[in-house]
Amino acid sequence: MSQSAFRAALLDPDRPVPPGVTDPMGRPAGSRFDVYRNNVTASLTEALRQAFPVIRKLVGEEFFTAMAIAHARAHPPRSPVMMFYGADMPGFLAAFPPVAHLGYLPDIARLELALREAYHAADAPPVAADRLAALPGAEFLSARISFAPAMRIVQSRWPIHAIWAANMEGAPMPRERRAEDVVILRAGFDPVPQVLPDHAAGFLALLQAGHPLGQALAATPDFDLTATLGILLSGAAITDIALESAHAETL
Numbered sequence: 001m002s003q004s005a006f007r008a009a010l011l012d013p014d015r016p017v018p019p020g021v022t023d024p025m026g027r028p029a030g031s032r033f034d035v036y037r038n039n040v041t042a043s044l045t046e047a048l049r050q051a052f053p054v055i056r057k058l059v060g061e062e063f064f065t066a067m068a069i070a071h072a073r074a075h076p077p078r079s080p081v082m083m084f085y086g087a088d089m090p091g092f093l094a095a096f097p098p099v100a101h102l103g104y105l106p107d108i109a110r111l112e113l114a115l116r117e118a119y120h121a122a123d124a125p126p127v128a129a130d131r132l133a134a135l136p137g138a139e140f141l142s143a144r145i146s147f148a149p150a151m152r153i154v155q156s157r158w159p160i161h162a163i164w165a166a167n168m169e170g171a172p173m174p175r176e177r178r179a180e181d182v183v184i185l186r187a188g189f190d191p192v193p194q195v196l197p198d199h200a201a202g203f204l205a206l207l208q209a210g211h212p213l214g215q216a217l218a219a220t221p222d223f224d225l226t227a228t229l230g231i232l233l234s235g236a237a238i239t240d241i242a243l244e245s246a247h248a249e250t251l
Helices: 003-011 030-051 053-059 061-074 089-094 105-120 137-142 160-168 200-208 213-219 225-234
Strands: 144-147 152-156 180-185 192-195 238-242
Touching: 030 053, 030 061, 030 105, 053 061, 053 105, 053 160, 061 089, 089 105, 105 152, 105 160, 105 180, 137 213, 144 200, 152 200, 160 180, 160 192, 180 200, 180 225, 200 213, 200 225
Parallel strands: none
Antiparallel strands: 144 238, 152 180, 180 192
């Protein structure tokens, strides 16, 4: 019996018990396998319930349970470490016909995954808040910024932060469709999502790719730089400021 056949039968109750599954007496162990199969399905469903609380609230408990089982059959765990099980959920939701009318669900799943990744990311001490402001103009433009491992950016054409806040913090549900780009920062123990100013996500993406501040500014449409830097500094997101100089000085 192959592992793939066993796994397929484990996640699909319509499949017969795999051959060779027997009890200590050598008899077919169909009932025991059914119990094991139910336990595995319940464990995977609970893992997804914990990972996607907003998705669960949006679609309801009963529907979420059925959807989680369908997800488990389509995307069984690839690792015994369950910390990030559900990484396939955004793509699964995008292709799942029963939720095709809820176009924001895949991006909500991306946001929830990013929050979980940020929670488990490594710690990194931030630079002093006044270091960046103290740089002369030329050095400011040449500076390359390093960010905390916990920082995540999620871009969406939907109001994903407003939807998240309505379900997790009791804020009003958004009444209109609008794009929202969200940065997730972890200044303390728990990650916090914040809405970025318009066009700031592109600016941060360039900095993450290693471009100096001046190049990132020149390549980004008008946006609120002061507000963006304020979000980063208050969220302890900047962990290093490297200057282009003959000695590659690092603050």
